[in-house]
Structure formats: structure tokens, C-alpha cells
Amino acid sequence: MKHLKLLILIAWLTVAYTTKAQIVVEAGNAESLLNAIERANLQNADTLSERLFILIPDGVYDLGERVLTSISGHNIALVGQSMEGTIIVNAPKVENEGISTTATLLNRGHHTYVQDLTLKNALDYYHSGAAGRAVCWQDKGDSTIFKHVRMLSYQDTYYSNNEHGHSYFEDSEIHGTVDFICGAGDVFFYHCLLVMEKRRQNGGGRDIIAAPRTSKTDWGYVFSHCTIRSNNTDFVYARGWREQPHCTWLYTTIEQPEHLQSSRFEPRGMRTIQSRFQEYGTMDAHGRNITPKSNVATFTLNGEKNTTETIITKKEAERYALKNVYSQWRPDKKTRTLQKQSARMMKRYLKL
Template sequence: MKKIHLFCVMLAVLFLSAFKSDRVITIFMIGDSTMANKTLDAGNLERGWGHVLGGYFTEDVRVDNHALNGRSSKSFIDEGHWDEVVSKIKPGDYVFIQFGHNDEKPKPDRHTDPGTTFDENLRKFVRETREKGGIPVLFNSVVRRNFGENPNAIAADDFRPEKADAVEEGDTLIDTHGKYLDSPRNVAKEMDVAFIDLNKATKELVESMGVEGSKKLFMWVPAGVSPACPKGRQDNTHFNIYGARQVAKLAVQAIEKQIPELGKYVRYYDFVVAKDGSGDFFTVQEAINAVPDFRKNKRTTILVRKGEYKERVIIPECKINISLIGEEGAVITDDNYASKKNIFGDEMSTSGSSTVYIYAPDFYAENITFANTAGRVGQAVACFVDGDRAYFKNCRFLGNQDTLYTYGKESRQYYENCYIEGTVDFIFGWSTALFKDCEIRSLGNGYVTAPSTDQGKPYGYVFWNCRLTADAEADKVYLSRPWRPYAQAVYIQCELGKHIVPEGWNNWGKASNEKTAFYAEYQSTGEGANPAARAPYSHQLTDISKYQPEKVLAGNDGWNPIQNGNALLTNIKR
């Protein structure tokens, strides 16, 4: 039962996504093992560059990778794989074509000759793609890491043996593809097709890294590192995760230059997190750990591809300037709660229950869902924010009691177009936080906020143009109650649903709080707006000049995320 609500949210996301499918461009990929998707079994570290390509595009582009290990242009056609791709191509889709590694092999079921049979197969791919309204793009083969004379270099593609003995190598990178590199170029020129010389790009990359450094790109795996090859592996053809990402990056850089209509969808991220192996990491925490400590004046961007990541994420104070960007349907979730016992038998506590902890300054999140699926078991935090200048855009915070913990006393936080849900005190804490154009949804009766603003602080919570909505069971909800005596909450031009009680505010059972807390509204609308019936210690504002967002968030450094987005403040000393 804990995950029912989260499941419904994910279902809604998928339902809405269905209406976008007719606008999505599909890149179909056909080729060999250097391009193909790989199994993730036993911690396999091998990746084809097509496996990771999707992390370099916006969600306007979908990668459908049909490349297969061991296939040549001939066997790909003969086995019916090309017919399967052709049946799916729609006008405006792209087909990326890269063969050669296996066309070189002497086996009759795979071999083709450059200038004749290889070229004719490439023409077939181009011609039939165009007949379906698709856009073909020809690539030549990526380089083999062949330093020195190696007569077995081509045949070695078919084998992935575990190796313990060192391979003797020379100093010069020697080509193994010969005229097979010319065929895609020649056919592209003949048929007026875009051609990307990925061999040249990868050759330059390998040479720049040198004999030893270039092993970092390929499946040179030491013994004992991967269960998939416990004795190690020395493979000069197939890429590891890092290598595949670097080759895909070279491909999209070429696409930007040569195919600008597709290049406009290219995006570059420092790290990609993906459950399907198409990224650098499988978990968000692994990506956070990889961020250099105190990386000043630059942002580290992390793409979180769609999927549910069940993990506890901690962003320590040293991991500054992180931008966490989610694809649609990216959810970070856990199910801890305050009264749950830890390994010592102690209760976790409210602070110890959170799914995500953000201690670092200048954190930015976009299109991420932060969820705690513990259910109605008391306090169970989805997101705990301590760092200063935290900015959340188009994010969702899912939970029940104590969903969003604005923890840092010196923290300023900005929430733009976000969705926050819960039952009791589901936005709470000490921070200065401004919510703009957000939906604040009550799942049951209770209190929307419980600020604990310190005495003397100019601001607590400020809501601008937000919508307060509710599930059917919620019919008695207060705008706020003071967790600490000097709590502050101000609602400006917000639409309040009928679930908001006429008195609006609650004193948490202490009359003394009425003298110290500051609760106010300005031009509330909706069925829950009732200024005449509000608690007498609350205020109806006539002047909101001091509550302009740039003033609320300015602090001593002039932080203005509305004007500057998530740009870095280069004048801040750290």
C-alpha cells in the first residue's frame, strides 16, 4: 500500500507522455558490437556507443538501438533485422548506419567487399530509409586500438577471452579497416547523405591518449574488478562505459556541425545516471560521489534518466554547484520514517528519515521527483535541505507528514513551478523559502506549513501565486501552525481551495505564539479565501513591496534565481 500513490504519479507521467510521442524524433541505430546495447548481467562493463547515446539528447529524441554483436551489413540484412527497422521508420526519423568491423571477416555469412557488395548494402539502407521518409546518416567504423603489428587484430573482435598475460604492443596506432573506411564516405557522396568520419575522430582520441592512456577507453579490465570477467580482459575493440560515452560525445559533436536540425537537441552533461546502463552510473549517489570537491565557479551537471531510483542520497557540503536534471519520470525514493529502528535499535528520528539530504550550497534540481513512500506512519521526510541558495524547478515532493524539511537556518531556497504534497506540517523548518507558481496539495486534514523561523529573521515562508489543492478526504486544513514562536508564513495572490478552514491559522495550542508569529495574506482567491473570518492575530497585507522575490532571497550577496536562473555567483568567496 505504501507505493500506491507513487505508482499513480508514475502512471500519470506515462499517460501524459503518450500525447508527446508523435513529436518525438527516433534515431534508429544499425551496426555491430561497437555500437550495440550490452547485457548488464554480472556487472558487465562493456558498452556500445549507441547504448549511451540517448544521454546526449533532450527527450525530443529517442534512441532505438538495433545494432548487434557480430553483425555485418550482409548478416544484418540476411537475418531480417533490417526489415524490422524499416517497418518502424516514420517520416523525420533518422537511421544511423555503421558497419565494417564484421564485413572484413572472411566468414561467408558475413563477408562483403568494399567497392561492390559492401557499398551496395549501404545503398540499400539509404534508399529504403528514404522511401519511408527517414533520414539516413552514414558512419565509418570506429578505430581499433591496434598499437603495432597484430595479424590477429580483426579476428580478435569475435572473442572476449579472459586474459592474464600482458600483450606486447608497439608505439604506433595502425589502421586495420583499410578500404572499408572509404565505402561509407563514397556512398554518402554518391547519394548525397550525411557522413560522419567517426574513425578519424576516434583515431585522434586514441592517439592523443597514448598507448597506456587509451586503455581507459576499452575493455582492459584488471583481474578481480568485474564478476563478468573475474580474470580480467584485454580487448582493443570494445568500449567500456567511459569509452562508449567518449565516442558518443564525438558523434554528437559531429552531428551538431553536420546535421544542425538534429544537433539542436544535443545536450552535454558531466555525468549521466541511468538504470538501463546508458549512463556513467546506475545510482544518483555514485554520481554525487564522483563530483570533485569544492569545484568552484563551474557547475557539475548530472542527468538522471527516467526510472525509479530507490536509494538514500546525501549531497555533502563539499559537493558544491551541482545541477541535477531529471528526464520525465525520474524519481528518487525511499521509505524510512522517524519511528523506524536503525541498526542499533534507536528510532531514526525525523531528521534521520529523509530520502535526500542536501547540505551543499548552490544546488539546483529540475524535473526530479523526491519521494518518501513510508505512508502514514508519522514523520517521513522526502527532502531535507540545509545548503544555501537551493533552487528547485519543476520538481515534485511526495510524502505525508513532514514531506519537505527546509532545515538550514541560513539557507535560502527557491521553488518554482513545483508540486508538494502531504498531510501534517508537510512544509516545515527554519529556512527562508520562496514558493512561486507551485501546487501545494493536502492529502488529508492537517497543516500545510510549520515554520520555525528564528527571532529577528526578516522572512520565513513566502508563497507567490500558488494553488492550494486537496484530495477529497481533506476538508479541514490550516495554512500554518508555528513550530517555533517566531514562525513566519505569507501567502501572496494564492488560490486557496475549500479545504482551508475559515480561521486559516493555528497557534499550536499556545496563545503566546499569537504574539510572536507573523502570519499574513495578500489578495487570496478561491473558496478557501475568507479574510473576514481569519484568526485575529493574522494580517491582511496592503503593501507587498518587501515581499518581492528578489528581496526575500537577496541575503547579503544579492542572490536572484528568478533573474539569473541557476547561474553561478562568481563573486562569492567560499
């Protein structure tokens, strides 16, 4: 009987280990981080691979001029020790500037999970000429989750580059100037801080937070209970990129509402006038409702016009609850589970 119990215990320990596989990166060693990602890509090449955690201690992981470091494996979790202390940074050459050429990390995997770290693209934005497109995370994958993740750049900081993609941000922070949240697919931002950097180094200029190009999905970008912080820079919520862009702002707190332009959205589309841009329940830093009763916007392109009301009702806003946007996936529940697993793993590692 004792022998049987021992066999059962060994079997259980084996299962527990294989379902919580992990790779630990050497603190501050960029080469160790790159090797860990490469190993994870090989180990989790199959979409049905079990979750694999890459634990990244606090430190600066300087990738130099390297761009498009690829996460191609599936069910990979990049877990830092802390959002402020674990920093992955690259600095592309200015001549390499471009939305598809500069990303610090390029995700191609499904069910990627990122937690407690900072991604920084240090391209020399203010000396890059007419454009300074420097992406921290380009996402060609699907079902990506970010928890306590900070992204630091200026233009095109986060790029969702999958027409059918789905992603979820929670308690995260994104900095930028021009279209710094841009791309396709459905992306839900919950309780995130959006920080406007200076459009020009000496001040002035105007920022644009989002530039969706919704084409194959139903919801586009949904910002729920997020906070907008302006570095004394005027801004608008969003502008249309192409296709039929969707962008909805719910219960937003604006710390400096005087910097939100009266149009609230950019009326000039880049390649489209088909826009579903919406807003409900906007507040100032003191929690006072500052949503206008009406904001009729006219979006224009090459002489064509699309006039629409951007302020929606409470009932219409309720349609954009996370449980409706992601009725099957429920990333909020997955986040709670993965966060607990990550915390236990990191705690054990730090005790070694």
C-alpha cells in the same frame, strides 16, 4: 594565421567543456545514481567549484531502505528528464521514523540546483503509529533552487534545516499531510502546487501545510501565486514551530476553499506564540477574491496569548516581492539560465 585561429578554437572548446561538466546516470540504475552523486561530491568539494550537472534519464531509482543520501559538494545540479518520469524513491523502516533520520536526499551543498524530477519517501505512513515523519529533502545547505520538482510524502515532506538558509521553488509540487513544509530560513515558493493528502487512510482528519521556525532570517516562508489542492481534507495554512515563525501567503488559489478552516492558521503553537502569519489576495478556482476583510487570530501557548491581524494590505504585500526578499541573489534569473543549460545537455544526451 590559420594556426593561431586553430589554437584559439581549441582553447574555446576546452573552456566550454570544463564550464559545462556533466555526469550521466544509467537509466533506472540506483547504484549508478549513487555513484554519480559520490563522484560529484568529490569533484565539487570546494565552494568555488564550477557548476557540475548530473543528468538523470527517466526511470525509477529505488534506494530501498537507504536514508540521508548526502549531497555535500557545491554547485551541483541534479537534472532529470521529466518531473513525472524521473523518480528517486526510498522506503525507510517504520522504526527509523523521524524528521532527521528518513530523508531521501540530504543536501549540505551551496547553490544546489534540482530540476525535472520526483522525490518520493515511501515510508509506510498510515501504519507508522502516532507520527510518520518522512522527509524527501532535508536541506542543510544554502541557495538551493528547485524547478519542476515534485515531492511525495505525508509528514515533513520538505525540511529546510539551516537557520541562515535561502531557497527558491518555482513551478514545483509538494504533497503531504502534517507540517509537510517545515523548518528554518527564508524559502520563497513561486507558482507551486501544494497537495493535501488524506490525514487518515480512511479519510477525515485535518492537514497543516507549513510549520516554520524562523530564527535568523527576515522573511521565513513566502508563498506567491501558489495553488492549494485538497483531497477532501480540512486544512490550515500554517502553525508556529518555535522561535518567531514567519509565513506569508500572496495571491493563493484554493481549489476547494470550503476545506480551509475558519481560523485559517492553527492558533496553538508548538513551542511559540510569536507568529507573523499573513495573507493577501486569496482566490478560488474561478479567480474570485475570497480573502476576508479581516481575520483576527489569537495564538496561544501555555496560557500566553498573541492576538494579531493576519490580513495585510496590498502595500504590505508588495514588500514580499521576490526582488525584495532576495535582492542580491535573484534565483529567478539563475533558474532561467540553468534551465536552458540543462535542456541543451539533456537534448544532446537523448540524441546519442
